[in-house]
Amino acid sequence: MQTELSSRLGAEHALFGFTPFPAVAAAITRAGGVGVLGAVRYTDPGALRRDLEWLDAQTGGLPYGLDVVMPVERAEGVTEADVEAMIPEEHRRFVRDTLAKHGVPELPAGEDGGWRITGWLESVARTQLDVAFDHPVALLASALGPPPADVVARSHAQGVPVAALAGTARHARRHREAGIDIVVAQGYEAGGHTGEIATMVLTPEVVRAVDPLPVLAAGGIGSGEQLAAALALGAQGGWLGSVWLTTREAGLHARALTRKLLAAGSGDTVRSRALTGKPARQLRTAWTDAWDDAEGPGPLPMPLQGLLVAEANARIQRWEVEPLLGTPVGQIVGSMNSERSVQSVVDELTRGFERAVTRLRRLTGEGG
């Protein structure tokens, strides 16, 4: 499963695996893909440094990437308290009431409230980059919009290509104009922030829009057949996120969330603003239903919603409150039916890819 892009990055497979877990990123890279670590939760640069050092040791020179969230619009001098002050009391009450309705306990004293808004602030993203460039990062990815020009320039000066996610051909062209090297076309069926255009339509559209830049297809890819389809559509590889959530390396095994993911069908996700304020595909839960209910106050815009629900989500996850428990995940969740190692997922992707190519070859009259 090699393309020009995967060869250039020194990977065996044109398989880019996004994950918030260093152990998963390391295993993807060791299995021949490019593990891409999500940096958003690293508000402490020291923690990121420690995890990248561990990744370096685990991957022994094989390529891995880092995914940062860096809004182009700067919010100079804006603190978390400033943003907190913008949240209406009605919404705070709705969070309290919904948690109370489901009997969600408080966090134990001293336990971390998890994800904070600060990971989304440019100042924090810049400290992440300072750390990243001390390490042999093979790819810098930007999850929301293109990074600022100076960051692209700095990345290029270090010889690190920059990738950015796009949900429309227009976004993709904007990325190209910003000097981005690789565009990730993220289809409607993908987990996380996603637009309305499905991968089948979006991928060739983005390929045409940014030609000759390489494009990775994201959304709807969890098998080798789906990866082959993405390459048939003109992509130079697949960008996979959901499929790793139920791997052993994700460390969620035997937990309620894993059970929900393994049981979910392709129709059990929803594109909701409940998580961050922008539409993001995730497991449909009583929590997303409450936010999407026309009777409720509805989600706030980004970044307010993320800040509003951060502690609530930490409590839901901490106590594994089943009806509310969710995660960003794509429609391929329906095919995630057993807990496996990253290596076995990659092996199955490789086999499925070969099957699909053989099948197509046979249909065109060769070998069949």
Added chain:
Amino acid sequence: MQTELSSRLGAEHALFGFTPFPAVAAAITRAGGVGVLGAVRYTDPGALRRDLEWLDAQTGGLPYGLDVVMPVERAEGVTEADVEAMIPEEHRRFVRDTLAKHGVPELPAGEDGGWRITGWLESVARTQLDVAFDHPVALLASALGPPPADVVARSHAQGVPVAALAGTARHARRHREAGIDIVVAQGYEAGGHTGEIATMVLTPEVVRAVDPLPVLAAGGIGSGEQLAAALALGAQGGWLGSVWLTTREAGLHARALTRKLLAAGSGDTVRSRALTGKPARQLRTAWTDAWDDAEGPGPLPMPLQGLLVAEANARIQRWEVEPLLGTPVGQIVGSMNSERSVQSVVDELTRGFERAVTRLRRLTGEGG
């Protein structure tokens, strides 16, 4: 582009083209695919007979199909007047007001109001079948749910395989239990009635669900690369509807609707209940916006909505009232940028398919 299924039906290409226009169906079949004529508008069996006789003459023994709409639930003795009586006055007023707001004139005296509810009634669908079985129809397709058991049995007795559309794996399994021979997996990005699961995810899910029945992929297929992707996903062919709308044979050329279709991007469709009461993807227009507006009365359930808006749609189409003018169409509308003959569409599909297969072959180290 041949598969076991296309060979069995005697077609050169695994390309199934759904269209309401006999001239398009004939051209698809002559170009090596299987043209499938939509029968819903034939409330007069004589008109259907004339068009099938014409199709027979045009296709000279090459395979074509017929698509009927046949609800499984019988509504014995229900007349159009009974259904009319169920429409609230508020909704009738909303139609009048919306048409008046855009200055839509009445139909000229004596001109047909177009599509009527009767095409959706089982009694009418059965007269269509009586006509169809007098002709060498190679495929009977059912657009909404599986046809009744006796229709499947009659079709099989005539040696005609039956296809049915499915938006979920559950629907597909229900079709298999009903004795259906071919399942059309219709993804979220498709034009017309469609579910929430994208083609990339739905196709392999349906293939697994009904194995070893052949599956056709619908939704997101307008190029040979997309057809190759569908086959990589396990489909035995593509079911294409939108791409024919801007062909010369559709006879819409130089008309306002064609101009709108050629100008539309992939983001210019919406999945709306405005047309029939069930979610159907179509061009987004001021008309769909009015129905989807939370301030308005909202669409009625099927079949009431279709009956309510039939005459309004006929007037909008008759006078080509640009802001309101729409049609069912999928997200691939973004790639429909020039008016061409059916033959040239098929030629381009074939070339694109070969390109995609060659590309995949090269990636796996052969010939590259």
